[in-house]
Each structure stands twice: as C-alpha cells, then as structure tokens.
Amino acid sequence: MLDLKETRGEIDRVDKQIIELFEERMELCKEVAEYKLYTGKPVLDRKRELEKIAVLKSMASDEFYAHSIEELFEQIMSMSRKLQYKLLTEEGINNDIGFDIISKLPMENVKVVYQGIDGAYSQQAAMSYFGDNATYHNVLTFKQAMKEVRDGVADYAVLPFENSTAGIVTDVYDLLVEFENYIVDSFDVKISHCLSAVKGTTLETIKEVYSHPQALMQSSKFIDEYGWNKVNCANTAIAAQIISQEKDNTRACIASKNAAKLYGLEVLAEDVNQSSINTTKFIIVSRRKIARREANNICISFEMPHESGSLYTMLSHIIYNDLNMTRIESRPVPGKKWEYRFYVEFEGKSDQPGVVNALSGINAEALNMQILGNY
Numbered sequence: 001m002l003d004l005k006e007t008r009g010e011i012d013r014v015d016k017q018i019i020e021l022f023e024e025r026m027e028l029c030k031e032v033a034e035y036k037l038y039t040g041k042p043v044l045d046r047k048r049e050l051e052k053i054a055v056l057k058s059m060a061s062d063e064f065y066a067h068s069i070e071e072l073f074e075q076i077m078s079m080s081r082k083l084q085y086k087l088l089t090e091e092g093i094n095n096d097i098g099f100d101i102i103s104k105l106p107m108e109n110v111k112v113v114y115q116g117i118d119g120a121y122s123q124q125a126a127m128s129y130f131g132d133n134a135t136y137h138n139v140l141t142f143k144q145a146m147k148e149v150r151d152g153v154a155d156y157a158v159l160p161f162e163n164s165t166a167g168i169v170t171d172v173y174d175l176l177v178e179f180e181n182y183i184v185d186s187f188d189v190k191i192s193h194c195l196s197a198v199k200g201t202t203l204e205t206i207k208e209v210y211s212h213p214q215a216l217m218q219s220s221k222f223i224d225e226y227g228w229n230k231v232n233c234a235n236t237a238i239a240a241q242i243i244s245q246e247k248d249n250t251r252a253c254i255a256s257k258n259a260a261k262l263y264g265l266e267v268l269a270e271d272v273n274q275s276s277i278n279t280t281k282f283i284i285v286s287r288r289k290i291a292r293r294e295a296n297n298i299c300i301s302f303e304m305p306h307e308s309g310s311l312y313t314m315l316s317h318i319i320y321n322d323l324n325m326t327r328i329e330s331r332p333v334p335g336k337k338w339e340y341r342f343y344v345e346f347e348g349k350s351d352q353p354g355v356v357n358a359l360s361g362i363n364a365e366a367l368n369m370q371i372l373g374n375y
C-alpha cells in the first residue's frame with residue numbers, strides 16, 4: 001500500500017512549485033499592467049483569454065483535466081486582472097468615483113418631493129426625516145418625483161425602497177437606473193395599516209378594497225379571509241380619498257390612520273398587515289453626487305453578458321476586496337427577454353481603496369455599471 005504521508009509530501013512539493021510559478025506569472029502580469037497604464041489599453045482582454053484557454057485545454061491529457069484547466073485558468077486570469085486593477089488604482093487611474101464627501105446633508109429650507117397625496121406614508125416619512133424647516137410638495141408618480149429632483153424643482157425626493165413583507169419597490173429600482181440621481185440616505189419607517197371606509201360601512205357590506213399594491217400585499221391575509229376584491233391605486237392616501245368621495249359602503253381602503261382621519265373615514269380595523277414588524281425602508285434621493293462622511297453603504301447596478309459564471313465573476317470583485325455584500329436584487333432589462341440587471345449593495349465608502357478596486361473591476365467587466373449612491 002502507498003504511504004499517505006509520503007504521497008502528501010509529494011503534493012506539498014508540487015504545491016510549492018505551483019505557488020512559485022503563480023507568483024512568477026503574477027509578476028509578469030504586473031509588467032502587462034504597466035504597459036496598460038502607459039497605453040491606456042483596458043485590463044480585460046477577453047479575446048486573449050479565450051484564445052489562451054483553448055490552447056491550454058488542448059494541452060490537457062483528457063476531458064476531465066481539460067475542464068479543470070479551464071476553471072483553474074479562469075480563476076488565475078481573474079486574479080491577474082484584480083492585481084492589475086489594484087495597481088492602476090494605486091497609480092491614480094480609476095480613482096475618481098466622483099462623490100463630494102460632506103459632513104451632513106443640507107436640511108435647511110430644502111424642497112422635498114414625495115409621491116402620493118396628503119396622508120401618504122411617504123409624506124409621513126419625508127416629514128419625519130426633514131422636519132419643520134423644509135417645504136414639501138407631492139406628485140402623482142415616482143417618475144415625476146425623480147424628474148423634479150433631476151430638474152432642480154426639488155432638492156430631494158423621499159421614495160419607498162423596500163418593505164419587510166412585500167419586498168422591493170420595483171418601479172423605484174428601475175428609476176434609479178433611468179435617472180442620474182443618487183441615493184444619499186436611507187431610513188426605516190414602521191408601517192401599520194388600517195381598514196377604513198365611509199360611515200355605515202361594515203365588514204359585511206364590503207366587496208372591494210382599494211390601496212397601493214404594496215399595502216394590499218402586506219394585508220392580503222386579512223383581505224383574503226373575507227374574500228374581498230383588491231383594487232390597485234397609485235397610493236394609499238389616494239385610495240382613502242377615492243373612498244371618501246365615492247361614499248359607497250361596498251368599498252373600503254387600506255391606508256394609514258392619519259389618512260383615514262384626513263379624509264373623514266371611519267377605521268374598521270387596525271394593524272391589518274400580516275406582519276407586526278411591517279417596516280418600509282425609504283431612500284432620500286438627490287441630483288448631487290454627494291455622500292455623507294459616515295455613509296457606509298454603496299449600491300450599484302450592472303448588466304452582464306448572458307454567459308455561465310458572469311454573476312460569479314462580478315461578485316468575486318466584492319469578495320476579493322473583503323467587502324460585505326448586504327443586498328442583491330435583479331430586474332428585467334427593458335427590451336431584452338430573460339436578461340436581468342443586478343442591483344448589489346455592499347458596505348463601504350466611495351474613497352476606500354478596496355471599494356475603488358472592486359468598482360473599477362466591475363465597471364470594466366460588466367455592462368452599464370452605475371453607482372446609485374453611497375449612503
């Protein structure tokens with residue numbers, strides 16, 4: 001029988017050679033990086049990589065090894081690119097992610113826009129964040145809020161980003177890519193929904209419930225128990241306004257207690273959301289590319305070639321630079337069937353070397369990378 005210790009000793013000897021050769025290869029890659037630094041040639045040369053892989057695979061003695069060699073060299077070349085991004089970053093290339101670092105968001109006499117009407121949760125969120133020294137106005141769509149921020153009509157928009165029960169607010173995710181505005185802060189608001197209707201309505205007379213799709217989802221258990229139809233509205237407060245105008249006791253709405261009061265409705269049931277920890281994360285959006293000094297979250301979006309392993313390759317930049325990923329979401333790419341845009345959030349600051357390395361790597365290797373904010 002073979003001696004395990006002896007064979008392992010042989011493996012150790014081979015591994016030492018692999019390390020020496022790997023380091024020798026990486027030193028050569030540094031020379032390539034230097035060449036690229038002077039010529040401005042991009043780090044990634046996928047054509048060269050594919051040619052190399054084909055040649056290396058043809059040197060393998062069987063199919064199994066050919067496959068392993070492909071994986072191994074994909075990794076080795078990925079390491080070599082990461083080293084090159086790091087060197088270019090150290091030389092000041094790709095360093096300027098362009099955020100102005102500020103100590104505090106300007107809050108005095110600012111114009112704040114929210115979606116919905118009086119009594120909307122977004123209004124409540126906006127007022128709790130900016131307080132009495134801001135002026136507030138509302139628009140009917142998230143897109144209009146984004147436009148007003150872009151055009152300077154408003155300094156900030158306060159938009160819902162994600163709910164702990166119903167998940168992400170997909171329209172807001174899409175708009176963050178469509179508009180060149182930036183997330184500058186985020187905060188949580190505890191949400192408690194009420195079922196409200198005009199006087200004379202009871203749980204027995206109701207047939208339809210009006211609200212925003214998110215609020216309907218968050219209260220679906222309660223609504224479905226009674227078998228009521230759900231009717232989508234642009235906003236919970238708009239739903240309350242419609243119910244108060246229609247004066248029809250087959251209809252009710254899901255909205256805040258505050259909205260019920262504002263539109264003269266009676267509250268028939270409180271806290272109808274299925275989760276008692278129902279919370280919505282709101283974001284503050286600005287057209288200025290600013291980041292608070294203590295901001296420690298970065299959100300990016302990118303698309304990728306439709307190839308096996310491409311998401312893995314993108315995320316490897318985050319892992320390699322020791323960054324803690326806190327969110328990953330995907331949305332369909334407009335006009336492209338079954339292709340997705342990814343949204344990745346990780347901890348870090350825009351001027352941190354590891355962040356700069358990761359962003360330059362993803363920017364070079366993904367399609368349409370955008371930094372959505374450092375908040």
Ligand SMILES: C=C(O[C@@H]1C=C(C(=O)O)C=C[C@H]1O)C(=O)O
Nearest residue numbers: 029032043044045048049077080
């Ligand atoms: C080293 C280079 O940079 C990258 C890494 C490669 C490698 O490690 O072999 C090949 C092509 C480039 O994507 C190069 O351009 O030669």
